[in-house]
Amino acid sequence: MAAETRGRVIVTVAPNGGRKTKADHPALPLTADELARTAAECLERGASMIHLHVRDKDGGHSLDPEAYRSVIARICEEVGDRLVLQITSESLGRYSPAEQRAAVLRTNPEAVSLALRELAPEKTDEKDFGLFLGKLKQMRIWPQIIVYHPDEAERLGAMLKQGLIPFDKLSVLYVLGRFALTRTAIPRDVLPFLAPDMPRFQPWSVCAFGRREAACVTAAALLGGHGRVGFENNLTLPTGARAASNAELVAAAVRALDVVGLATQTAEGLREEIATAIGT
Template sequence: MTPLPKIMLAPNGARLTKADHPALPMTAAEILATTQACQALGVDGLHLHLRDQDGKHLLDAAAYADALTLFRAEMPGFPVQITTEAVGMYDPAHQRHIALNSGADMVSASIRELCRDDHDVTRAFYNDCHKRGFAVQHILYDVEDAELLTHVLEEKLLTAPELQLIFVLGRYAVGQKSDPKELDPFLDWLKQTGLSPDWAVCAFGPGETPALVRAVQAGGKCRIGFENSRQHADGSVATDNAERVAELVKACSEAV
């Protein structure tokens, strides 16, 4: 099972377009070029969102397979994680189908979204992924999501050191702005449960860099990119994803 990269790039997300930022990559070729530029700065994994011909969020197994073929040819061995994010467009059955049939071995999935179906169905899906050797990174928007995960995952998966989590900071804040202190409830939850997973953080707005530095200081990993913030810590707008990565790498080197 592929471990989480230390710095995973999330260059576009599901909702933004070039109207939000002209350097936002939309096509597979643009995402590839962006990822290659960011790899040179320290990025060691990609969180992949695809779009359809109209630029809308797309969960399609064949499209994912084509994109993964491209990345495996151009960036051999580089970890690529696909998203199953619903964005109000897809139901859990489709999300499960995408995870299991796209040819990916790394998947990002929201426990909250998948549990719109019966918990036994979701539990069986996670077990199937484990049997196939897929790395599922569970998206946790708050501690309630974390508690839900403890009720749905079987004990052997919950306590496994390869359990992958991502703590989302600032997603539901006013203006989608994050604060490093929002990590504290998740860290308290980890301490209370005694779990020691492979975990990362993503954060919204100009607080992205300080929040990710806080995660690194606490032993976690990072997901960075235009999906969550186009702004630097000082509020200025980044030229491109690579500029956001460069700020993070510099900040982390100064802080640890």
């Protein structure tokens, strides 16, 4: 990787999620055109990757490959290859693990997020999960594993030691906080994932629920991690004011990183990291 991009912070934007609607925020992007405009705005503010959810005709959560391809094509028209495009495989109670895997393979995206608790809910599912990751590696799809609790990180680390994970460098996303207002994230929530006896993953990122999102991302970055921001998890600026757009949340995170002397990664630099992880 070029020296000028090595060590930079990956800022991902998650602009919509699978639950929120226009009633939550009128600027929530749902259509292909809205997502393309959001992608361009967030790219300008410093994002290097966008995390995508698509909806069905009734506005419900969907993993439909055709819907994904339509959105991906529209975003590429708007920003070219200047953002890494990551789809979700999230179930939201609508898809079985087999259906999630099939949707990812049929979509054939550049990158995908995979919740360990959904794709391998039981220990007996771990072998199939590893085989699925092997298929992703063959197809050159970059996976990011989502973990919600340190216990899940320990389980994932054990799978690595057992040789079930076909990636030497495995990207993970630590989820800080929950949807419930009582679980608004705070920066120290990342510490249990980084305890001395915990497994180490590279690269690792955080996403955080609530107005301390930028603070959580900055704390993670200072500890060697990366961050995801956006309307999926948070609608509020660090000041407590309601964000007008996803781009405002990206800008807030980038400003916070700049204050502590950290630069953001580009899509080009991130793709160099992805190539190393997948193997070329």
